[in-house]
Amino acid sequence: MLTPAERRRALAGGVFSLAGILLFVGLAVFALLTFAGASSSSMTALADPYTLRILSFTLLQAFLSTLLSVALAMPVALALARQRRFFGRIWIIRLMAVPMGLPVLIGALGLLAIWGRRGVVNDTLAWLGLQEPIHIYGLAGILLAHVFFNLPLACRLMLIGLERIPAEYWLVSGNLGMPGLSVFRFVEWPALRRLVPGIAGLIFMLCATSFTLVLILGGGPAATTLEVAIYQSLRFDFAPQRAVSLALMQIVVTAGILGFLALFPAPEDRGIAAGKPVRRLDGRKTAARLWDGAVLSLAVLFLGLPLAAVALAGARADLLKLLGEAIFWRAALTSLSIALGAGLLSVSLAMAITQARAAIAAKRNPARTARLFSATLGATSSLVLLVPPVVLATGWFLLLLPGGDTGMLAPVLVLGINTLMSLPFVIRIVAPAVAAHRIRTARLSASLGLAGWTRLRLIDWPGLKKPLLMALSFAMALSLGDLGAVALFGADGLTTLPWLLYSRLGSYRTADADGLALLLGLICLALTIAGTAGLKIPEERDER
Amino acid sequence: MSGDVKTGENGAGIALDGVRLRLGTQDFDFDTVLPAGRIIAVTGTSGSGKTTLLNLLAGFETPERGRILLAGQDVTALHPSERPVSLVFQDNNLFSHLDLFTNIGLGISPRFALSSADRDRISAALARVGLAGFEKRLPPSLSGGERQRAAFARALVRNRPVLLLDEPFAALDPSLRQSMAALLQTLHDDTGNTVLLVTHDPAEVRRLADHALFVSQGRIALSAPVEEFLAHRDIPEVLDFLGS
Numbered sequence: 001m002l003t004p005a006e007r008r009r010a011l012a013g014g015v016f017s018l019a020g021i022l023l024f025v026g027l028a029v030f031a032l033l034t035f036a037g038a039s040s041s042s043m044t045a046l047a048d049p050y051t052l053r054i055l056s057f058t059l060l061q062a063f064l065s066t067l068l069s070v071a072l073a074m075p076v077a078l079a080l081a082r083q084r085r086f087f088g089r090i091w092i093i094r095l096m097a098v099p100m101g102l103p104v105l106i107g108a109l110g111l112l113a114i115w116g117r118r119g120v121v122n123d124t125l126a127w128l129g130l131q132e133p134i135h136i137y138g139l140a141g142i143l144l145a146h147v148f149f150n151l152p153l154a155c156r157l158m159l160i161g162l163e164r165i166p167a168e169y170w171l172v173s174g175n176l177g178m179p180g181l182s183v184f185r186f187v188e189w190p191a192l193r194r195l196v197p198g199i200a201g202l203i204f205m206l207c208a209t210s211f212t213l214v215l216i217l218g219g220g221p222a223a224t225t226l227e228v229a230i231y232q233s234l235r236f237d238f239a240p241q242r243a244v245s246l247a248l249m250q251i252v253v254t255a256g257i258l259g260f261l262a263l264f265p266a267p268e269d270r271g272i273a274a275g276k277p278v279r280r281l282d283g284r285k286t287a288a289r290l291w292d293g294a295v296l297s298l299a300v301l302f303l304g305l306p307l308a309a310v311a312l313a314g315a316r317a318d319l320l321k322l323l324g325e326a327i328f329w330r331a332a333l334t335s336l337s338i339a340l341g342a343g344l345l346s347v348s349l350a351m352a353i354t355q356a357r358a359a360i361a362a363k364r365n366p367a368r369t370a371r372l373f374s375a376t377l378g379a380t381s382s383l384v385l386l387v388p389p390v391v392l393a394t395g396w397f398l399l400l401l402p403g404g405d406t407g408m409l410a411p412v413l414v415l416g417i418n419t420l421m422s423l424p425f426v427i428r429i430v431a432p433a434v435a436a437h438r439i440r441t442a443r444l445s446a447s448l449g450l451a452g453w454t455r456l457r458l459i460d461w462p463g464l465k466k467p468l469l470m471a472l473s474f475a476m477a478l479s480l481g482d483l484g485a486v487a488l489f490g491a492d493g494l495t496t497l498p499w500l501l502y503s504r505l506g507s508y509r510t511a512d513a514d515g516l517a518l519l520l521g522l523i524c525l526a527l528t529i530a531g532t533a534g535l536k537i538p539e540e541r542d543e544r
Numbered sequence: 545m546s547g548d549v550k551t552g553e554n555g556a557g558i559a560l561d562g563v564r565l566r567l568g569t570q571d572f573d574f575d576t577v578l579p580a581g582r583i584i585a586v587t588g589t590s591g592s593g594k595t596t597l598l599n600l601l602a603g604f605e606t607p608e609r610g611r612i613l614l615a616g617q618d619v620t621a622l623h624p625s626e627r628p629v630s631l632v633f634q635d636n637n638l639f640s641h642l643d644l645f646t647n648i649g650l651g652i653s654p655r656f657a658l659s660s661a662d663r664d665r666i667s668a669a670l671a672r673v674g675l676a677g678f679e680k681r682l683p684p685s686l687s688g689g690e691r692q693r694a695a696f697a698r699a700l701v702r703n704r705p706v707l708l709l710d711e712p713f714a715a716l717d718p719s720l721r722q723s724m725a726a727l728l729q730t731l732h733d734d735t736g737n738t739v740l741l742v743t744h745d746p747a748e749v750r751r752l753a754d755h756a757l758f759v760s761q762g763r764i765a766l767s768a769p770v771e772e773f774l775a776h777r778d779i780p781e782v783l784d785f786l787g788s
Contacts, residue, residue: 166636171604176702177625185649191642279604281624505755 003451007359013329014356014377017349019113019381021423024416025387028395029251035244035398049231051242053417061139061197061214062207064199066147072147073154078188078300080155080294081162082283091294093159095303096152101528103308103472104149104212105498105519109505110306111217112136113147113313120305141217144208150203152303161195162188167278183282194265201261208253209388209482212498216505226250227390229488234397245400249392254386263384282402308421316519317511322519332523335480335496338411342418343475347468349423350430353377360436381424389417393488410489414496417485422475429474435465474533497523547784557738558706563600563610563628569617572596572762576708578755580615582731583732583739585749585770587785588759594742597759598708601740603627607667608732615738625654629706630699634714639694644694651698669697675729679771689720707732707740713748725751752776 002010037404099107108257114120115136122134136144165187173183218224224232226246233243282288322328335530360366360374396413441459445451450459483498501516555751557580565572572593578584586594593605599605600612603624607692612620619627630651638647648666649658658666670678673693683691692712699707709728714719728753732739749756749770756773758766760781776782 163752168633168636169639171602171624171631171633172637172639173654175602175603175627176650176654180649182650182654182656186639186642186646190639209568281604409642481572535604 001241002359002446006451007362010276010352010355010359011316014351014359014373017352017356018373018377018380021384022347024130024420025055025383027399028392029387031395032244032247033400035240038537051245051249054224054246055225057223058253059209061142061223061225062148062210064139065143065150065207066195066204067142068147069150069154070196070200072511073151073158074192075295076151077155077158077162077192078184079295081160081188082280082288083292084278084280084283085297093156094302095300096156096159098154098307099149099303101477101524103477103520103524105481105483106304108145108213108216109147109313109513109517110308110310111148113309114305115141115144120309123520134350135314136323137217138223140213141224142210145213145217146203146207148303148306150206151299151348154199154482156196157199161191163278165191168390170278170280170282175314178282180282180288197264198261201257202263205254205257205261208257208272208276209250209390211388213388215483217413217485226253227388228236228389229254230394230528234394234488239397241403243394247394250391251387256389258382258386272429296472310514310517310521313514314521317515317516317518319519322512327495328516328519331495331497331500332519333492334411335498336523338415338418338496339476339479341415341504342422342479343472345419346417346422346426346475347430347472349352349419350426350471353380353427354434356432358434364411381427384423388422389482389484390422390488392417393485395486404427414482414485414494418479418482419475421482421485422478425478426471426475426532429467429471433464450501452535470531473527477527480520480527482523546587554778555616557739558584558601558614560597560600561611561613563607563612564766565596565600565605565607567596567605571764572600574764575610576757576764576767576769578738578740578757580738581736582754583729583741583752585753585755585756586742586744586759587749587782588746588765589713589781589785592759593762594759595710596762597739598742599711601627602629602631602708603681611745625716627706628704630702631710632692632695632699632707632712637670637698638691640683643680643696643763644675644684647683647694648698648701662743665701666697669700670694672700672731673697688716689724692716692719692724696727699736700731705737707737707739709739711742711744714744721748722751728752735758758785 005059035483055533080089083089111117115134116122117135117136123538124135134140169187173187178186181536208225209227210225211231214223214225214228218228218376226249228241232251233239233246249424283292357374360370363370366374393413396417437460441463445455479499480496480498483502484494486494486499488504497516501513501520504510504516550593558578560574560576563572563574570591570593571646574597585604586597588594596605600607601614603619603622604624607620610620611618617627617628632776641755642650646656648669649656649662652658652662652665652717667676667679670676673696675690675693675697678686678690678694683694686694696772712728713724728739728741741748741752745756753770753773756766756770757764757782758773758779766776766779766782768776773782774786
């Protein structure tokens, strides 16, 4: 349904995008490999007890984080699916979306305020006369933070799966009088069982490559992941050999996880659609109401308290003084420019890749090379996940090492790394939107002879505006909150908001850090609101 | 128009006594007595309240006022599982990830605790609807007609006096509809249950029903024995429906 010119343009766009991505990732990996080849010690470092201990801790914490996130998300998702209508339900679902767009650093601050040594929980425990306060630094803190960020993700994905259960099933189980346990065994669990491996794999991936949370909450060498160890080797110990061997090990680990993930269908996040009205009679029983109420209250407290703590602490900080500082404005401007650049680039790449794949798919019998090209494009987002930001940064760090100065190139590199970092997520928003848009409009546009600029202006932009803006805002929020890439390059020359926050935290200027966290959080919140503004949130129209 | 309809000879089959309900902006007002042991067709345009009527009887909706009586029992306050009814919808009657044996077994014991006699009943019910030996089959591997037969088998083992059907044959080919209607008729003749059948198909009314209702704007506009219903000429909507 494309004119030859359109097809050529789409393919060219795909070729350029793929070449750019491959070059950026390839050069970094090439640098890692040549460095490893040049010094035999990095290969032997792969097996030394230090690296093995880091590897096993990385996998252990990722495993436990995944287990806890999935296990705890399940009752929450079940409760939300069972209780169809109560005041604030839609707000709980929205709260579940917050950690996805929230800069990790802010979440960590909030968690410290609640669970930290002088946080709310420990104060309460001490007041109750308990001697041993909860110790947040180390494995406990990492697990807590990973659950905080991933439980909502798991919960949303499970809820989407549960909402897909045909409405009749609930009527049938009500009519048959199936008790709660039977409903779980025969209806809910079979729906969740198909999703759990994909969700668990995704969370394991996120936790195994987690950087910022471990950097802040990890407890020294005993509780360090590969990503943080890479950073410390480069920035503090200046041991590039070890950094390289750790980076290569990280690639092997992510490759293993991606291979495992490929065995299962990817969890879909299509948003929670209100389809047919769903009657959950099992949710009307008093026992179910009490249980669900308790589960949801706990979940809201667990997720909401740290956020509230950030807002409160931030409001207490001297915001006016912060806003008066030149460094704040410089950091904000840097952050926003990088975020905007990375966001636009990421969305453009995603569009180019999607269009090229569609152009190939539209041909009746695509050539072998075309099919291969399309498959490679499809695998791009996995390729990006294979080389996590800190590894990518390490490669480029080594590449630029001979020149000594990364200062000039640092913003460009951070922008590039942030672009790739958000690409998998952006593709997941853009690709289905473009596919749906094409089904709606392609034949009609072609039959009317709409093409080029006219079609872009009249058909494509109005139809795709919302998902593209949403993808852009999401990519920008991700980039705004990123600490990984900046941490390696961030010298005096390049100060972003998260880096400023982190250094204030490091120099114990906690009030400043609190204020910055609030400001950064507000910027991300504003972005998310702007990005989802026109987007219709399906309101619950159940029980009709 | 509603109201004073003759009671079936076996006493009250289904009775809605001043039942009122408001959903959104639509008011529903049902007041009728329907004959026991008969096949009763429920007709009416989309959104007129046919499904709401069924939901009230099944217990998925509770009336704001009035009483619902099934087989002589006041069920207004009863949970759906305690009401003497079985249900068959247009689709998704069976849990698609469970085999037919489990699907039908849940109709006998919602905890799925089955005796060996229960197991025999499941196989017998499957054979009765023409699905002998289908115990281990999963619903997606069956045709639409076979799935509806399995749903009938579950209604059979549940053995409730009232069977509520919400357009059970609407998704099937016309030729298949006839054989399914014949099956429904046979099962009805065997068990003597009261069947309430929501349908859009005038042919189905002629073929199956002993009695017919026409629902319009949340009320029962016409309730009459089928010959009388088919002969009715003074309600334009009913004429439209019958296509004559």
